[in-house]
Amino acid sequence: METGTAGERACRFAAGIAAALGVREEQVAGTAALLAGGATVPFIARYRKEATGCLDEVAVAAVRDCLAAMERLEERRETVLASLREQGVLTPDLTARVMGAESLAVLEDLYLPFRPGRRTRASAARELGLAPLAAALLRGECADPLAAAQRYVRPDGPADAAAALAGASDIIAATVSEDAGVRASMRRLFMEAGVLTVRAARGKDLAATPYADYAGYTGRLGAMPGHRVHAVLRGAREGLLSLTVAPPERRALGLMGMRGRGPGAEVVAAAVQDGYRRLLAPAMERESLAAAKARADEEAVQVFAANLRRLLLAPPLGRTIVLAVDPGFAAGCKVACLDRQGTLLHATVVRPLPPHRQEGKAGAVLADLCRRYGVEVVAVGNGHGGREARAFLLGLGLGVPVITVSECGASVYSASAEARREFPDLDLTLRSAVSIGRRLQDPLAELVKIDPQALGVGQYQHDVDGRLLTAALDDTVVSAVNAVGVEVNTASAPLLARVSGIGPKQAGQIVGFREEHGPFGSRQSLLEVPGIGPKTFEQAAGFLRVVGGADPLDATAVHPMHTPVVRAMADDLGVGVGDLVGNPALLGQVEPERYVHGAVGLPTVHDICAELAAPGRDPRPPFDLSAYEGAPASIDDLAPGMALQGTVTNVTAFGAFVDIGVGTDGLVHVSELADAYVARPLDVVGVHDRVAVTVLSVDLKRRRIALSMRERREG
Structure with missing residues (x-):
């Protein structure tokens, strides 16, 4: 039995998806049709609002993910039906139940008794012809179970009545543990009432491990925070922890259903208990831990994606001449001078820090570079030696701001194919300095060149499902890039590759065409690039964006397909198209309803007017230089009660890490984020936020700093 085409299946499941997401069925159907036609999430959310009922990117992506999950379910359903049909066991009732399965778990429960190739104690007992004995026991037809079992003893079968009875019990145990209804009820019980018990693995001493606090833990698995779930699962993988999950056994056995009747009831009860303990409980334990991990993965991915988005959309300093310093001790400090476009002007190495201590020579070189190139700001990496390098730079009195920049991932970029292509003759370490400087000028344009997982804003990222994490982070990067927009004449291939509809190959073709033929004069001229077709x-x-081109709309987010709408507006007002761009007063005379026709609805017309009023607006906040003033302290100078300003570098489920300029980030535990209860740290702070903190404690030996953002009032 075919389950229908992808389009038919999407229609069939639209109601379920709509209910799950809290949107209308027609919104799901419209989005599904666009996705099936090859439209991207950013394009659908921005330029197809009428078809989706104004769903935003998050909702469109959720519909996409639900449709993908539905496709996986349907593919598995077809496989199961084919297998059941081939085995000759596909009854009308089983067909209806398989077709009605709304999750993979339910589908697999239905298929479990029929999965080929499973060699079990029950299957061996069935091969010995003991199924009738098991059925008789369940019906209460055995006045004397052992006597009934004796009839099944034969040379090529059970050796004695006890063996026959044991085989029949194995069949009963398997039958009850494989019942789809029982499994569904048991799954719910484990999810709702399953208690996780954590113990040290046999023979393991946890005293010197990160898991010492977990030994002896007992609590409901469903209530355990995601980061703790990841921690205990990692401990189990490392062979240091032993985990068990179980609800109250009495409640579990009460769900098993089969009781038996008459003298055989005790045999049935023992078999049911064996089926639970030996077969069903271990399976449900595995499922419960897998479900807890999936929940923890989802939570960690959401945190990572939110942090990444804040990092990518951090304020750009903009077109500024930068002196970038990648700090180091023995290897020296790598220096790169960049012009306003991020082009490398000069690169060198200075050695002001121990063991070289060439302060005078290094200072003279840096001062000369600042004068020669008109440096307007100094960027210094926050890695090893960053605090010392910043103190040295501030002491030079260069007359320009010195800004600390996260260098997470800079070394990854420096060894990448993109870095080798751009700087084939530049030493790998000097490429890192270039990356540090550029990420100050435009964080988004530079960070897209680096694997998001190397940027240091994740939570247990190595424990998370890799495919889930990669997909979510890719969505985040694409969303950020398209929210800002890309200048086609200056963008790198990695940045262009994140634009809606463009992949790495096409991005390379655009850059190659630009290098060979010069800047693009219009967006329309992109169609001249091989591989860039109408779709x-x-x-x-x-x-x-094409800035400075003949068409002023090319520097805006107004799509070329909507140019006729803008021309009609201009004609009606008796002005040129260019007169509308950046002219809110003139746009105030536009009557949006007049331009609604066909696929262009009122939401689109309003978006066009908003873009014309503030053309090419950047959603990123302006850069605040004042936030970076002041020299850093040393961790040795910190004391409880000290009030400081800091920058949030990472947010996790258990709190936020804050850079206070001492070379070690402090932790604001979730309980110290605010005076009120905080359930989700991301609701209070985000990466790159400037925050006021108070030092709670300093552990110099372990270099740990505890901070608070709460307002502490005197008694």
């Missing part, structure tokens, strides 16, 4: 252009054009 790609449609998906990408609205997110690309």
